[in-house]
Amino acid sequence: MTGHVITAPAPAATTTPPPPATPTSPPATAAPATPAPAAATAAPATAATPASASVPVTGGWATFSAAMTAEVPPIADRDDLTVTIAPGAGFGSPAAFVPSWGAIEIDGTRLKIDPATARPERTSDRNRYPAVWGALVHECAHAQHSVWTAPPVAHPGVLEAATLLEESRIEAAQIRRRPDDRHWLRACTTEIVIGDNGGASAAAQIPPVPYHAARNAALILARLDGGILEAAECAPAATEIEAILGIDTLEKLRAIWREAHTVADTDAAAMLDLGARWLDLVGPDPHADPEPSSPLGAAIDATVTNVGKAVAAAPVAPDPAEVAEAARQAAEQQAKDAAAQAQRVFGSGARRAWTASRRRTREARPGEHTAARVLARALNTAATRERATVKTTSALPPGRLRMRGALAREAQRAAGAMPTAEPFTRVTRKTVPLPPLRVGIACDVSSSMGDYAAPVASAAWIIARAAELATMPATTATVTFGASVKPITYPGTAPARVTEFSCPDGYHALDIAVEALNGGLDLAYPGATRLLVIISDGHYTGSERRRAQQHLDKLRAAGCAVLWLAPADSGPNPLNGANVHLITHPATTAAAIGRAATAAVRGT
Incomplete structure (x- = not known):
């Protein structure tokens, strides 16, 4: 029958199946037990030690x-x-x-x-x-x-x-x-x-x-x-x-x-x-x-x-604990991948390759020094916070005596109770700690972005220098992305000279650039004001766009703001979810990045 309950005492026991459901073959789910109790066999309160399985199990x-x-x-x-x-x-x-x-x-x-x-x-x-x-x-x-x-x-x-x-x-x-x-x-x-x-x-x-x-x-x-x-x-x-x-x-x-x-x-x-x-x-x-x-x-x-x-x-939904564990493992793997990518882009080997490269460097111009100081002051101003007021009470001075509290304390003493009233009040003002600022900049060096090479090089130096001058803790890094990803400024480093670059490439490794900046600046982790700036016209192939969008979505889900600067006359096609700002002139690039960084600090 359909009971699926076997009365055989051991695997080697010979059993006789019950009457088949059809004359062609016995039922596949039938219990091959003797006609004596099949499904009607009592399950013992305490089963004996199980015998070995009826087939080899390896x-x-x-x-x-x-x-x-x-x-x-x-x-x-x-x-x-x-x-x-x-x-x-x-x-x-x-x-x-x-x-x-x-x-x-x-x-x-x-x-x-x-x-x-x-x-x-x-x-x-x-x-x-x-x-x-x-x-x-x-x-x-x-x-x-x-x-x-x-x-x-x-x-x-x-x-x-x-x-x-x-x-x-x-x-x-x-x-x-x-x-x-x-x-x-x-x-x-x-x-x-x-x-x-x-x-x-x-x-x-x-x-x-x-x-x-x-x-x-x-x-x-x-x-x-x-x-x-x-x-x-x-x-x-x-x-x-x-x-x-x-x-x-x-x-x-x-x-x-x-x-x-x-x-x-x-x-x-x-x-x-x-x-x-x-x-x-x-x-x-x-x-x-x-x-x-x-x-x-x-x-x-x-x-x-x-x-x-x-x-x-209608598959069964996973347990919340399983979802949380999967998310934790995915986050750990994402962090490992980002750290490995950052090491490839910003590590010592990349620095040696950078030193041996043909990219030109130059002294910062007076106008760039001025722009860096202006941005630093703007960041400091945006970071200024009113001190928080905290009101406390105590049984002893210092503080302002409240008569109601003093009378309550005397009444407690007169009644023979332990005095608990606190008649003195004191107001203190504490400075609210400001989260640090982390800014990652990724610049497209495909041939269509040639007019923006010099402005972006200048902006990278200005941002890094302003981070060093600002009183608030700030860290920046800049990379270029084309067929490969190369560093312009390194995390936590203010370069002495401006690094210039050209735009000869025809590919767009934006996904690698975003992952490297994430690994170098921890853009996916809370505890700081985080901003990713992408300077590009967004003219990518389908696979390039798909990979970059995946990385961008993860950063945005983690709370990182994304600013997309695109040339107004290029027919831009930015990725989904970014805050798009059209640039009408290359010279305004540094100012646009500075405003975005200042707004991000002010919004915290």
């Missing part, structure tokens, strides 16, 4: 089995179970529970991923193998709820019917305990229904007779009433089953399984009584011949397909 399968074993206790509400998943496990069923071993076995051939990559402790990972995880949950439901015991003299047909009813009963009980398990039980319904009909080939040819219609009513429609499946997805099977059984018979069967859903886990008499009523209505297996293109088989297939699509369309 490598990734052993690791996966151990990981699933660790997840079972809260699902089954038992801590004495062992899980084995490997190809061929499960005694010919997709999954099986062996009470005498306290063991669950799952056939690994249904796992469509490499078991070594499975991480079942993560909710999101279970979405990669929902039917397999659902089979585990189903067997855990058996382990917790299939505890009633039938007497040895029970009629095999009655016991078979009771075992069939047990399938939806234990799932209904499971979701009453753990509602979130419903998703996984839905996912494994596809395996159970097809398996209990002998596999996909046999299910397609299942004889459309009352016996098989009733069995599938218990497998599908009983799960609908048990709260596992939805009416819309069960409609094909419901229509065909009703056509075969008739409305009256189907309603009588529905009353039986609905009553089964209310039976206690230990009430064997009630389950056997329901099994007898079922057998009286349905009768024994007629062993009818398979029917190609069976309408019942087509309806079952349509229902199973509907359930599978519904489960795939």
